[in-house]
Amino acid sequence: MQLNGETQLFPIIGDPIAQVRSPQFLSEILARRGVNALVPPLQVKPADLDATVAVLRSIQNVRGMVVTIPHKVSCLTHCDQVSERAAFVGSVNIIRKTTAGQWVGDNVDGIGYLDGMAKQGGAIQGKRLLLIGVGGAGSAVAFEALRRGASYLAIHDLNIERRDAIIQSLATKFPNQVGIGSSDPNGFDLIANVTPMGMRPSDPYPVEVSQLKSSQFVADAITRPEVSPLVAYARNLGCKTMLGADMFNAEAEILVDFMLAEV
Incomplete structure (x- = not known):
């Protein structure tokens, strides 16, 4: 250097x-x-x-x-x-x-996130994905997930206007494959957090972790702490996971x- x-x-x-x-x-x-x-x-x-x-x-x-x-x-x-x-x-x-x-x-961002998931065992093809957050990075993840063949994408974002705008935009290219989600992860194969939620000790979980199942794959974009509270909870259940560092490395x-x- x-x-x-x-x-x-x-x-x-x-x-x-x-x-x-x-x-x-x-x-x-x-x-x-x-x-x-x-x-x-x-x-x-x-x-x-x-x-x-x-x-x-x-x-x-x-x-x-x-x-x-x-x-x-x-x-x-x-x-x-x-x-x-x-x-x-x-x-x-x-x-x-x-x-x-x-x-x-x-x-x-979408390429890195989906590549990182794939390397940790979170294949997206034919799967149902719950995406939390569609800011600058989350919208890229949404696009890439559908481009790679996710069977359905549900989006949850507290900014309703932003959520609805990206859903409408994606639906023009991927009809009948995208819709409104919630914090409830039931019914999804993969759960992806692309918000800063979890960086501060006082932050709530981005999803209802009590509803997670060991068969689900859980991904998080944050890099500090290295193991986010969401990933730590999911790992304790036996879920396969992706860290923010895995996304960055990819x-x-x-x-x-x-x-x-x-x-």
Whole structure:
């Protein structure tokens, strides 16, 4: 790993930022590939996002950004181009600067989440999935789950307007395969939490854990604590599980591939 006047920067922006693993691990992947680049963490409040992105765009050795909560939806509007996937789900989690100076965005959260689940035994093909949370990452997970052949997707989100909007959008591409869910996991093969719920000791469980069965697969996106309360409960029942770290590990190489595509 290098740090000198030729070092390229791919900041990760979020609020909070202390929980992210990207700065160390993405920087290590870049170093292993022989690329002189780092991923510094930047804590940016929503009110300061527009000004921050404008400054980052103007800095010549900033070659892109990794985007985490709560900026994934807002950063879509700062891109000059976005992938079909990112446009469909309405958010980005990775942006690169082209040689022409344009910012191109994508959202690979869904790929990382579903790849991470698959590696831990949570195959999605032909299964019923209860998804908790459809923010920037959750909407990408919803799209990818249906693209990979989930038989049915139920979405539970406390933001009713956001929930209904993503259901309506997904239903145009995947008719009769998506609908409204609740916190009750009964009747589902897989349960996926893509909310920050569980990061704070005072947080409630994102689902009614008393209704979980050992035959169900339980996944969580949060990385701090490493084993979320939901995953810990599920493991005690004998469920197969996926940690937030498993999602990140599956997604990390994909993020770096995107960063370097046109650098």
